[in-house]
Amino acid sequence: MSDCSQQKGILFSISGPSGVGKGTIVNEVKKKYPSFGVSISATTRAPRGTEQNGVEYYFKTNDEFDQMLAEGEILEYDTYVGNRYGTPAAPLRKMVDSGTDCLLDITIAGSLALKDKFKEDAVTIFVLPPSFEVLANRLVGRGTEKADVIEGRLAKAREEVLEASKFDYIVVNNELDDAVAKVEAIIASEHLRAFRNEASASRL
Amino acid sequence: MSDCSQQKGILFSISGPSGVGKGTIVNEVKKKYPSFGVSISATTRAPRGTEQNGVEYYFKTNDEFDQMLAEGEILEYDTYVGNRYGTPAAPLRKMVDSGTDCLLDITIAGSLALKDKFKEDAVTIFVLPPSFEVLANRLVGRGTEKADVIEGRLAKAREEVLEASKFDYIVVNNELDDAVAKVEAIIASEHLRAFRNEASASRL
Helix, strand or coil, X not given: CHHHCCCCCCEEEEECCCCCCHHHHHHHHHHHXXXXXXXXXXXXXXXXXXXXXXXXXEECCHHHHHHHHXXXXXXXXXXXXXXXXXXXXHHHHHHHHHCCCEEEECCHHHHHHHHHHHHHHEEEEEEECCCHHHHHHHHHHHCCCCXXXXXXXXXXXXXXXXXXXXXXXXXXXXXXXXXHHHHHHHHHHHHHEHHHCHHHHHCC | CHHHCCCCCCEEEEECCCCCCHHHHHHHHHHHCCCCECCCXXXXXXXXXXXXXXXXXXXXXXXXXXXXXXXXXXXXXXXXXXXXXXXXXXXXXXXXXXXXXXXXXXXXXXXXXXXXXXXXXXXXXXXXXXXXXXXXXXXXXXXXXXXHHHHHHHHHHHHHHHHHHHCXXXXXXXCHHHHHHHHHHHXXXXXXXXXXXXXXXXXX
């Protein structure tokens, strides 16, 4: 589209409580936007087999990872089996500058850090369950967790949903197709925001 | 939708230069949203035949119209054959409060006044032509105007498009179906904005 040719890329993020179905939504949306960029995590884990730096992961030493954290260049991270895995900001900045959109499935804290760092170049979406009963049923339905783990996740979810108002958009995941359509509407409309198209009138 | 049941109505407006096709876009979009409210103009013209106050028009005396203007209750108006026709704010306020959306086809000044008055309850869309050549061809194609009138409209259009950056969204009317889909995406996504859904998390 000629009206979007000069536009910066937009970093869309999707967050929400465990079991809300955000991973499924992200996968469905990504299928429809094959040109979206892919966010590659940074990790302190050593490469395995044929893994290459910048392909599966950005491989970092603990010192490098610490420095990136200190510089605010890691949006969020988690630790598994003694290794840290995080979302680096620099590759996202390159996507914005090259006009490439990206859809990130990240934690609530990660989305808030993304917005803080990228301002209007980031668009954050919070996925809510239709109700806590539905969320509980989905967590039970997975059949992979014990009752006390599910109770813990629900308690955490009740706290997490209070963060929804800090996001740009709220999508209730009542039905997958409907939620996917809503995210697509957000993606389409954000590209039409006037501040992203200030050059389009003068280019006429 | 349970997540929207408490939501205020949104006043969408579409503006743009003469010949850009905004009337056609508005008509197509309205067909898809039959629940949208209808904005009834206020006029100083006397009622004709079976015309009823509040149905075809709100009929006002010149003094009443002057007072509404002084109170900022007329968003825009034009004069035809000695009578004034304007967009009154009060019925729009009722729509917002009752949760009814509305799509207004109004002048550029009217959209800016709407935004100024209704703030976040108003969403303004500027329709741009793909190029001035296309706009000129559309104006010529109508076959209803003389060359000097068309020249005047084009000159005015060149000034008007500079106002586009004051709007919330910019839609280039390259192809009708595409422009209509873009307006629909804006309507859908605006309902998902977090500030319109702050109660949805606490209602869970």
